[in-house]
Amino acid sequence: MGDLEIRPAAADDIPAIVAMLADDPLGAQRESLDDLSPYLPAFERLAADPNQHLVVAVREGRVVGTLQLTIVPGLSRKGATRSIIEAVRVHADERGSGLGTRFIEWAVDESRRQGCQLVQLTSDATRTDAHRFYERLGFTASHVGFKMQL
Amino acid sequence: MGDLEIRPAAADDIPAIVAMLADDPLGAQRESLDDLSPYLPAFERLAADPNQHLVVAVREGRVVGTLQLTIVPGLSRKGATRSIIEAVRVHADERGSGLGTRFIEWAVDESRRQGCQLVQLTSDATRTDAHRFYERLGFTASHVGFKMQL
Numbered sequence: 286m287g288d289l290e291i292r293p294a295a296a297d298d299i300p301a302i303v304a305m306l307a308d309d310p311l312g313a314q315r316e317s318l319d320d321l322s323p324y325l326p327a328f329e330r331l332a333a334d335p336n337q338h339l340v341v342a343v344r345e346g347r348v349v350g351t352l353q354l355t356i357v358p359g360l361s362r363k364g365a366t367r368s369i370i371e372a373v374r375v376h377a378d379e380r381g382s383g384l385g386t387r388f389i390e391w392a393v394d395e396s397r398r399q400g401c402q403l404v405q406l407t408s409d410a411t412r413t414d415a416h417r418f419y420e421r422l423g424f425t426a427s428h429v430g431f432k433m434q435l
Numbered sequence: 436m437g438d439l440e441i442r443p444a445a446a447d448d449i450p451a452i453v454a455m456l457a458d459d460p461l462g463a464q465r466e467s468l469d470d471l472s473p474y475l476p477a478f479e480r481l482a483a484d485p486n487q488h489l490v491v492a493v494r495e496g497r498v499v500g501t502l503q504l505t506i507v508p509g510l511s512r513k514g515a516t517r518s519i520i521e522a523v524r525v526h527a528d529e530r531g532s533g534l535g536t537r538f539i540e541w542a543v544d545e546s547r548r549q550g551c552q553l554v555q556l557t558s559d560a561t562r563t564d565a566h567r568f569y570e571r572l573g574f575t576a577s578h579v580g581f582k583m584q585l
Binding site: 299302303306312315316317323324325326327328330331334336337339353355357358359360361362363364365366369371372393396397401402403404405406407408409410416419420422423424425426427428429430431432433434435 | 449452453456462465466467473474475476477478480481484486487489503505507508509510511512513514515516519521522543546547551552553554555556557558559560566569570572573574575576577578579580581582583584585
């Protein structure tokens with residue numbers, strides 16, 4: 286397989302990103318592939334925020350992965366900055382290629398470059414394969430993640 | 436007890452906030468009450484970021500609670516914005532007063548005002564009382580929270 290590039294997402298990448306968000310047992314019910322208009326203002330907001338890093342992984346000109354890294358300053362832990370990884374997706378054709386590992390390692394390295402002392406993420410309790418994956422990469426399943434829909 | 440005010444934290448609140456962060460079985464090992472200098476640049480960074488809301492609860496002129504609300508735009512869920520609640524602390528004197536409930540309800544209402552469709556938080560797996568508290572308030576323990584120290 287060709288070289289992999291990880292770069293900031295551009296507006297032109299939105300269709301490929303949304304297709305990956307939707308190609309997932311949980312995401313399928315939540316996304317709208319037929320109408321991309323709700324995604325455009327969200328993309329603009331991400332692009333304008335220096336603490337948001339929406340990135341894509343590209344192989345041979347094709348978007349094959351996406352994740353969002355959020356940098357969160359805070360007072361806790363002596364003023365530690367943390368990062369939060371969200372919305373990690375790898376294209377179906379690339380699963381098992383090691384892209385997921387390279388992608389999360391990139392996010393951890395980028396967090397270090399941004400001065401973070403902690404990286405965190407939550408994963409739906411049903412995604413047990415993902416849990417093993419994150420533990421292999423050095424994450425600890427130390428927390429319970431709570432959500433409330435508004 | 437007197438009226439409760441919830442307002443943005445000011446630099447003058449840092450000693451009271453750090454004292455509450457440290458007065459906790461987990462926080463005690465992580466904070467530095469004797470030297471507040473690491474907290475000042477973190478406070479400035481929070482204050483300058485329109486997506487960060489570090490707030491305090493004040494009763495009779497005294498800071499009795501703190502939490503941090505982070506607004507996170509994103510593409511997932513048709514471009515939904517979510518909020519993340521972090522670093523919730525209630526002064527020991529106020530526990531059982533209902534302040535925790537009012538505080539989280541404030542954070543949920545503020546998330547709604549900011550256009551969020553989802554509120555999320557993680558709680559250390561050892562904080563079982565906190566888990567019951569969040570479930571009573573309408574949160575679902577649907578996720579596993581992973582962390583990695585850098």
